Amino acid sequence: MHFPVQEKQGFSVIALSGDVDMNHSPHARKAILSCLKKMQHVMVDLSSVDYIDSSGVASLVEGFQYARSNNLEFGLLSVSDTAMSILKLARLDKVFQIYPSLEARLENAR
Amino acid sequence: MHFPVQEKQGFSVIALSGDVDMNHSPHARKAILSCLKKMQHVMVDLSSVDYIDSSGVASLVEGFQYARSNNLEFGLLSVSDTAMSILKLARLDKVFQIYPSLEARLENAR
Amino acid sequence: MDCNNILVRLSFCSKASRLKLMRSVIKDAADIVGLNNEQADEVVLAVNEACMNVIQHSYLMNPDGQIEVEIAADEQALLFRIRDYAPAVDSASCCSRDLDEVRPGGLGVHFIQTLMDECGFLAQPEGGGNLFQMKKYIRQ
Amino acid sequence: MDCNNILVRLSFCSKASRLKLMRSVIKDAADIVGLNNEQADEVVLAVNEACMNVIQHSYLMNPDGQIEVEIAADEQALLFRIRDYAPAVDSASCCSRDLDEVRPGGLGVHFIQTLMDECGFLAQPEGGGNLFQMKKYIRQ
Numbered sequence: 001m002h003f004p005v006q007e008k009q010g011f012s013v014i015a016l017s018g019d020v021d022m023n024h025s026p027h028a029r030k031a032i033l034s035c036l037k038k039m040q041h042v043m044v045d046l047s048s049v050d051y052i053d054s055s056g057v058a059s060l061v062e063g064f065q066y067a068r069s070n071n072l073e074f075g076l077l078s079v080s081d082t083a084m085s086i087l088k089l090a091r092l093d094k095v096f097q098i099y100p101s102l103e104a105r106l107e108n109a110r
Numbered sequence: 111m112h113f114p115v116q117e118k119q120g121f122s123v124i125a126l127s128g129d130v131d132m133n134h135s136p137h138a139r140k141a142i143l144s145c146l147k148k149m150q151h152v153m154v155d156l157s158s159v160d161y162i163d164s165s166g167v168a169s170l171v172e173g174f175q176y177a178r179s180n181n182l183e184f185g186l187l188s189v190s191d192t193a194m195s196i197l198k199l200a201r202l203d204k205v206f207q208i209y210p211s212l213e214a215r216l217e218n219a220r
Numbered sequence: 221m222d223c224n225n226i227l228v229r230l231s232f233c234s235k236a237s238r239l240k241l242m243r244s245v246i247k248d249a250a251d252i253v254g255l256n257n258e259q260a261d262e263v264v265l266a267v268n269e270a271c272m273n274v275i276q277h278s279y280l281m282n283p284d285g286q287i288e289v290e291i292a293a294d295e296q297a298l299l300f301r302i303r304d305y306a307p308a309v310d311s312a313s314c315c316s317r318d319l320d321e322v323r324p325g326g327l328g329v330h331f332i333q334t335l336m337d338e339c340g341f342l343a344q345p346e347g348g349g350n351l352f353q354m355k356k357y358i359r360q
Numbered sequence: 361m362d363c364n365n366i367l368v369r370l371s372f373c374s375k376a377s378r379l380k381l382m383r384s385v386i387k388d389a390a391d392i393v394g395l396n397n398e399q400a401d402e403v404v405l406a407v408n409e410a411c412m413n414v415i416q417h418s419y420l421m422n423p424d425g426q427i428e429v430e431i432a433a434d435e436q437a438l439l440f441r442i443r444d445y446a447p448a449v450d451s452a453s454c455c456s457r458d459l460d461e462v463r464p465g466g467l468g469v470h471f472i473q474t475l476m477d478e479c480g481f482l483a484q485p486e487g488g489g490n491l492f493q494m495k496k497y498i499r500q
C-alpha cells in the first residue's frame with residue numbers, strides 16, 4: 001500500500017485510501033511524518049478511505065502532535081461519514097482541523 | 111425470502127432477487143411451479159439477482175421442463191452477466207428463452 | 221497452523237443458511253490475492269458448490285454436521301480445503317454428467333472442475349471424514 | 361458446535377493482514393441478523409479492535425498466535441467470542457483512558473465499550489488462553 005503525496009498550494013496533500021487499518025496505518029503514519037519532517041504543512045485527504053480503525057486514528061493524532069510542536073499546519077480533508085463517526089467516538093472531531101476540501105481550507109485563510 | 115409475482119400481459123412475472131442459493135432456491139422453485147401449476151405462462155425476472163448457484167439453476171430447469179410438458183411458455187428476463195455466465199457454464203444459455211425485458215418478449219411475438 | 225500461507229479457516233454447520241457468510245470470505249480472499257472479479261466469482265461459485273455437495277451428499281441434509289473450509293495462498297495459487305466428518309465418500313461416484321441432457325441437478329461437479337485449475341479428494345484425514353482440495357492459479 | 365446459534369467460527373493467525381477477511385465476515389453476519397448499516401459498522405469496528413488487542417497485547421505482535429472468532433446469534437443479540445492461546449490477561453488492566461488527553465493509542469477499549477452493549481472476559485477456557493465476549497443487541 002502506497003499513499004500518494006501531492007504538493008498543492010503550499011501543502012503536502014496525502015491521499016489515504018482503502019482500509020487504513022492495523023495492516024496499512026504504518027504506511028499512513030510514515031507518509032504523514034515524512035512530510036512533516038521536511039517541514040511541510042500537511043492535509044490528509046480521507047475521501048477514498050473505506051475503513052479506519054484506532055490505529056489509523058493514532059497515525060493522524062501523531063501527525064497532529066508533531067505538527068503542533070513544530071508550528072506546522074495539519075488538517076483533514078473530505079472526511080467521510082464513517083471516518084467522522086470514528087473521530088467523534090475518539091472525541092477528536094473538535095481537535096483536528098477538518099475541511100470539506102483543500103479549496104475550503106484556502107477560502108478559509110482569506 | 112418471498113419472491114413477488116405480477117400478472118403482466120398474460121404472463122406471471124416472477125421477480126427473483128438477492129442470492130438464489132441453496133438457502134433460497136426452494137422458494138424460487140415453489141414460486142415458479144405454483145404459477146405453472148395454475149397453467150400460467152411464466153417469465154422469471156433475474157434483474158435483481160446478485161448470485162445464483164446450481165440449486166437456483168435447477169429451479170429454473172424444473173420450471174422449463176414443467177412448462178414444456180404442459181405446453182406453457184417459460185422464459186427468463188434481464189439475465190445479468192453473472193447469471194448468464196453460469197447458464198453458459200451449465201450449457202443452458204441456448205436452452206432457455208432469454209429476453210432483455212418483457213417488452214422485448216412481446217415485440218418478439220408480433 | 222501454517223501462518224505464512226493460511227489466510228483463514230472457517231468452520232460452520234451443514235446448513236444452507238451458512239453458505240452466504242462463507243461466500244463472502246471466499247470473495248474477499250480472492251480479491252486479496254489479486255484475482256480479478258470474474259475469477260473471484262468463479263472461485264466463490266466452485267467453493268459454494270463443494271460445500272453444497274458436503275451438505276447434500278456427505279451429511280445427507282443433516283444440519284448438525286461440521287464443515288471446515290481452509291483458505292490458503294501462495295504466489296502461484298489460491299487453495300481451498302473442505303473438510304467434513306461424514307463417512308468416507310467414494311470419489312469415483314463424484315463425477316459430472318452429460319450436460320446435453322437437460323435436467324435439474326448434476327451441475328456441481330462440472331462447475332467445480334471447469335472453474336478450478338485442480339481439484340480432488342485428498343487422503344482421509346486423521347479423525348475421519350473427507351478432505352476435498354481445490355486450487356485456482358493466480359495468473360498475473 | 362451449537363448449530364442453532366453459531367453462524368460461523370473463524371480461525372486465523374495473529375497478523376494484521378488477516379483482519380480484513382475477518383471484518384468482512386462480521387459485516388455480513390451483522391447484515392444477516394438484521395442490524396442496520398450503522399450498527400454493522402459499529403460491530404465491525406469493535407470486533408476489529410478486540411482482535412487488534414489480541415495481536416498487540418496478548419500475542420505481543422508475535423505473528424504465529426492463533427485467534428478464533430465465534431459469531432453466534434439469537435433473537436436478542438449478535439454475540440462474538442474471541443479466543444486466544446496467550447498467557448492469561450489481567451482484565452483489570454484493560455481499561456479505557458481519559459480521552460481529553462490527546463495522544464495516539466488507547467482508544468480500542470473505549471471503542472469496544474461504547475459500541476457494544478455488553479463485553480468482558482469470560483472464565484479462562486479449557487486449554488488456556490483468553491476468551492473475550494461481546495454482545496450487540498438486536499433492536500427491531
Ligand SMILES: Nc1ncnc2c1ncn2[C@@H]1O[C@H](COP(=O)(O)OP(=O)(O)O)[C@@H](O)[C@H]1O
Nearest residue numbers: 273274277278309313314315325326327328329
Ligand atoms: N461430498 C460428496 N459426498 C458424496 N458424494 C458426492 C459429493 N459430492 C458429489 N458427490 C456425488 O457426485 C454426484 C454429482 O454431484 P453434482 O455434480 O454436484 O450434482 P448433484 O449434487 O446435483 O447431484 C452427486 O450426485 C453425488 O453422488
Ligand SMILES: Nc1ncnc2c1ncn2[C@@H]1O[C@H](COP(=O)(O)OP(=O)(O)O)[C@@H](O)[C@H]1O
Nearest residue numbers: 413414417418449453454455465466467468469
Ligand atoms: N487482549 C489484551 N490482552 C492484554 N492486555 C490488553 C488486551 N486488550 C487490552 N489490553 C490492555 O488495555 C489497554 C488499553 O487498550 P486499548 O484501549 O485498546 O489501547 P491500546 O491498545 O492502544 O493501548 C492496553 O494498553 C493493554 O494494556
